[in-house]
Amino acid sequence: MTDRHYGVHGEFRDLLCSKNIKPSYQRLLILEYIMKNKNHPSAEIIFKNISRSVPTLSRTTVYNNLNIFVRKGILSSIKTNKSETRYDIIEIPHAHFYCLQCKRIIDVDLKIPLYRKNSIQGHKIEEVQVQFRGTCRNCFNKKEKKTKNVL
Amino acid sequence: MTDRHYGVHGEFRDLLCSKNIKPSYQRLLILEYIMKNKNHPSAEIIFKNISRSVPTLSRTTVYNNLNIFVRKGILSSIKTNKSETRYDIIEIPHAHFYCLQCKRIIDVDLKIPLYRKNSIQGHKIEEVQVQFRGTCRNCFNKKEKKTKNVL
DNA sequence: GTTTAGATTGTACTTATTACAATATTGTAG
DNA sequence: CTACAATATTGTAATAAGTACAATCTAAAC
Ligand SMILES: [Mn+2]
Ligand SMILES: [Mn+2]
Ligand SMILES: [Zn+2]
Ligand SMILES: [Zn+2]
Numbered sequence: 001m002t003d004r005h006y007g008v009h010g011e012f013r014d015l016l017c018s019k020n021i022k023p024s025y026q027r028l029l030i031l032e033y034i035m036k037n038k039n040h041p042s043a044e045i046i047f048k049n050i051s052r053s054v055p056t057l058s059r060t061t062v063y064n065n066l067n068i069f070v071r072k073g074i075l076s077s078i079k080t081n082k083s084e085t086r087y088d089i090i091e092i093p094h095a096h097f098y099c100l101q102c103k104r105i106i107d108v109d110l111k112i113p114l115y116r117k118n119s120i121q122g123h124k125i126e127e128v129q130v131q132f133r134g135t136c137r138n139c140f141n142k143k144e145k146k147t148k149n150v151l
Numbered sequence: 152m153t154d155r156h157y158g159v160h161g162e163f164r165d166l167l168c169s170k171n172i173k174p175s176y177q178r179l180l181i182l183e184y185i186m187k188n189k190n191h192p193s194a195e196i197i198f199k200n201i202s203r204s205v206p207t208l209s210r211t212t213v214y215n216n217l218n219i220f221v222r223k224g225i226l227s228s229i230k231t232n233k234s235e236t237r238y239d240i241i242e243i244p245h246a247h248f249y250c251l252q253c254k255r256i257i258d259v260d261l262k263i264p265l266y267r268k269n270s271i272q273g274h275k276i277e278e279v280q281v282q283f284r285g286t287c288r289n290c291f292n293k294k295e296k297k298t299k300n301v302l
Numbered sequence: 303g304t305t306t307a308g309a310t311t312g313t314a315c316t317t318a319t320t321a322c323a324a325t326a327t328t329g330t331a332g
Numbered sequence: 333c334t335a336c337a338a339t340a341t342t343g344t345a346a347t348a349a350g351t352a353c354a355a356t357c358t359a360a361a362c
Pocket of ligand 3 (some may be wrong): 100102103104137138
């Protein structure tokens with residue numbers, strides 16, 4: 001909105017410009033949110049959090065811009081068990097662990113040659129997603145404790 | 152429905168029984184469809200195809216039973232770019248290629264040690280999904296042809 | 303300051319899926 | 333065989349995530 005505000009987001013501003021996306025106020029806020037909260041948020045979570053400080057924000061704006069960011073290769077969209085889409089910054093390739101209990105998506109560093117292939121069995125690869133599903137460390141420990149208490 | 156019909160599906164019948172699922176007429180048809188059409192169908196596709204011969208079939212039955220099959224470990228649910236869930240038999244582990252053009256999900260044989268791990272970084276793994284996205288061989292060739300014609 | 307392209311907003315709509323209650327089918331015990 | 337209980341199926345209504353679209357707003361170029 002103001003020049004001062006834009007100044008604060010210099011880094012994100014440059015990223016958007018480099019991808020030919022006009023760095024609007026809302027776009028910067030959305031990008032900033034994802035960059036600073038690397039927890040693979042959904043559109044709804046992003047909307048709720050930003051609209052606390054910007055009550056005029058529209059859900060449509062969030063959806064629109066997330067789609068633009070994905071198309072332009074800034075974000076990747078992650079689908080889990082549930083029906084909602086979640087978002088992650090595209091930077092160094094990594095895998096994800098989706099916890100069926102707490103619904104968190106946890107980064108998993110995994111060095112596999114897969115990420116470098118640009119075609120497989122004749123099909124042209126644009127993106128690779130490796131997703132584990134199960135019970136995360138936290139939830140597993142909690143369950144263990146409960147079991148012990150019962151004994 | 153009839154004993155005769157059950158007989159035809161002996162193999163699928165046994166599979167369901169072994170998982171403690173009652174082998175109802177509808178369940179056998181759904182399982183049979185997925186087993187015989189290994190093209191990762193959606194609930195809607197399964198519904199449309201089976202209801203051609205069984206017009207009384209309800210969408211809810213299809214959804215219910217697909218969910219049961221997933222919970223019991225007979226099927227895995229695959230999420231793509233689009234919002235619909237697609238289904239695959241759990242047998243030998245393999246990866247998938249999702250074509251962004253024709254929306255087909257193509258099996259990719261990929262021998263990676265990943266499949267055998269049962270935990271990663273302390274998180275308990277129940278399932279691994281490797282999904283490539285891009286343009287499949289078919290669609291890529293079609294595009295090539297078009298480009299040639301233009302020249 | 304006007305113009306104009308593009309961004310945002312709010313509402314209505316779509317699509318996939320689930321909740322739920324009524325009905326139907328099955329398997330079992332008398 | 334018949335009655336009963338347990339489970340499955342069905343149809344409708346509801347939900348949830350996301351998209352279409354038209355009106356309004358913004359910004360930056362002239
Ligand atoms: Mn991540
Ligand atoms: Mn497959
Ligand atoms: Zn967890
Ligand atoms: Zn294709």
